[in-house]
Amino acid sequence: xxxxxxxxxxxxxxxxxxxxxxxxxxxxxxxxxxxxxxxxxxxxxxxxxxxxxxxxxxxxxxxxxxxxxxxxxxxxxxxxxxxxxxxxxxxxxxxxxxxxxxxxxxx
Amino acid sequence: xxxxxxxxxxxxxxxxxxxxxxxxxxxxxxxxxxxxxxxxxxxxxxxxxxxxxxxxxxxxxxxxxxxxxxxxxxxxxxxxxxxxxxxxxxxxxxxxxxxxxxxxxxxxxxxxxxxx
Numbered sequence: 664x665x666x667x668x669x670x671x672x673x674x675x676x677x678x679x680x681x682x683x684x685x686x687x688x689x690x691x692x693x694x695x696x697x698x699x700x701x702x703x704x705x706x707x708x709x710x711x712x713x714x715x716x717x718x719x720x721x722x723x724x725x726x727x728x729x730x731x732x733x734x735x736x737x738x739x740x741x742x743x744x745x746x747x748x749x750x751x752x753x754x755x756x757x758x759x760x761x762x763x764x765x766x767x768x769x770x
Numbered sequence: 771x772x773x774x775x776x777x778x779x780x781x782x783x784x785x786x787x788x789x790x791x792x793x794x795x796x797x798x799x800x801x802x803x804x805x806x807x808x809x810x811x812x813x814x815x816x817x818x819x820x821x822x823x824x825x826x827x828x829x830x831x832x833x834x835x836x837x838x839x840x841x842x843x844x845x846x847x848x849x850x851x852x853x854x855x856x857x858x859x860x861x862x863x864x865x866x867x868x869x870x871x872x873x874x875x876x877x878x879x880x881x882x883x884x885x886x
Contacts, residue, residue, distance in 0.1 A: 706866055713872075754870070758830070
């Protein structure tokens with residue numbers, strides 16, 4: 664299985680801050696990497712697909728980059744509604760695997 | 771737009787079989803190129819991908835669960851199903867269905883508790 668390692672596991676930031684989460688794959692996954700946002704009691708929501716493509720309807724403050732084994736997810740200006748847990752997920756290989764999640768809180 | 775809705779037993783006894791169905795609306799499960807996945811999330815923990823099925827019936831299961839999982843499709847009802855046998859308390863989780871390979875559409879999830 665491909666292991667997906669996210670860091671940090673939790674993060675506290677202020678409204679307006681730039682927030683960055685990283686995800687490292689245990690082997691090359693090209694750009695087959697997605698990012699999801701999950702709010703308490705809700706299903707995950709796709710934000711970024713294929714490492715850097717913004718899903719339709721997702722605010723442009725969210726972005727992603729990277730390829731191979733190292734990926735970055737960025738919120739350019741944190742908003743109160745961005746409080747959630749964020750997951751990366753690879754779909755280059757089977758089984759599909761997720762990172763362990765990054766819990767984002769407001770300072 | 772495409773919508774997915776999970777249904778099934780919310781309480782299952784240890785050693786029994788968990789059964790869930792995902793009803794697909796706003797689109798056909800027979801649309802080519804998509805996989806139909808099950809994912810679960812134990813309370814307070816992360817996401818675990820269980821497996822998928824294509825409309826053709828071909829499947830892939832996570833090796834960690836392979837011996838206990840069966841995913842099937844009913845094209846006439848536009849739905850797919852999950853069976854997980856010999857359940858234990860460790861199988862207590864919210865179970866989601868989703869369309870892949872990019873999981874852009876998810877059901878709302880259903881909590882399954884394994885308890886006697």
